[in-house]
Amino acid sequence: MSTPGKIHVGGQDLELPVIEGTEGEKAVDISALRGTTKYITLDQGYGNTGSCTSKITFIDGEKGILHYRGYSIEELCEKATFVEVCYLLIHDKLPTQAELDEFNELLDKYSLVHEAMLHLINHFPYDAHPMNVMGCLVQALSSFYPGVDAKSKTEHINLTAARLIAKTRAFAALAYRKSKGFPLVYPNKGEDYGSNFLRMMFDTPVKHYEPDPDMVKAMNILLILHADHEQNCSTSTVRLVGSSHANLYASVASGIAALWGPLHGGANQSVMEMLQNIKDKGLGIEQVINKAKDKDDPFRLMGFGHRVYKNFDPRARIIKDLCRKILLKNANSDPLLDLAIELEDKVLADDYFIERKLYPNVDFYSGLLYRAMGFPVNMFTPIFTVGRMPGWIAHWKEMVSEPGGKIGRPRQIYTGYTNRSYPDISERK
């Protein structure tokens, strides 16, 4: 433990303990603040508030570092499969071959969708948003497979984790196929998770779909890149809901609701909408760049810059080359992809963006990759959900396994009316 933090609040001197993480991050532990001084802290958006300690993911935004369980994202993307990363996040270790085989068996086994759930899907409107369908189906799992909550044995939680990772992929594919009126496709036993996901999406009885190896590689990397990002909005939601001892399915379903918001999981969609808008209006790239640089114009280039990563986004760096390769392979097949290549080239050579360190972020490339793979825009966030599921599960598991866990319950500063007397209805205006 580091030197205590000294503060002077409400006329009192207080020594507060400082907690230090394994990577040197420091926090002032204010647990005793209100009890001693009657003051609370106010931190809208939680930019300065640590809600927990965690052993899962480390981010250093200044240095562009992202680690899962101590392994760098670069090494995981190069050497691991998404399924290994799921295992790593949930079990805190990379699987041995035997453990991986067993985990893959579970993913095959749990890919089956209960017939009654298929009936549920059939009752959604054909144009229902796939995030809504996925959220409802994941929530409904707690009726089909009840009893996984904070008191469950670790083995039971681990089986449920595998069930969720298998079913989320099936639900994402199903939600898409439902919108198209296509029949359900089950995964091929023994085939890797990413290839199966692409086949479950795009195979039809009249046109066999054979996944392109570059696309499979891209799918694996995209899922790994999205697998966790510590205490973001959806993960914090999962923890908060889970802190009430809500079951695991209900907790991660709340994460799906949070991820659906355009400020969280929807940025890659904004990139595609921006490109579509440029094309529809017939704008030139120079014109768009000048608009983004104009301080009197609120327009910003979507997919450029990042709030946390100030020097570079390690995730964007990883998929940049792969994205280029796939885009060039598909050159001239999609005007939006050609526009994206032109935009990226011009921005990277422009002084305004160079000086402000505004480089393409992960959402710029992920949206383009999803598009090149054939995913419609409304499937971008569902794919993010498939990738983020192991992260949510790992955080829920970590939280419920900690002794003395408390229900999450922030406080507030009340700014409304003070005591008023109740008027009769005839006197109200």
Ligand code: ACO
């Ligand atoms: N286009 C044009 N100018 C930009 C952009 C952009 N995309 N992003 C930042 N700038 C400019 C700002 O106008 C500002 O210029 P100034 O110094 O002359 O005033 C400077 O760069 C710094 O910008 P800030 O807003 O201070 O940067 P901040 O870190 O607060 O914002 C953010 C980061 C929100 C991501 C911003 O870059 C942005 O709006 N990007 C576009 C939206 C986007 O791609 N979001 C997805 C982010 S990735 C993710 O969430 C997973």
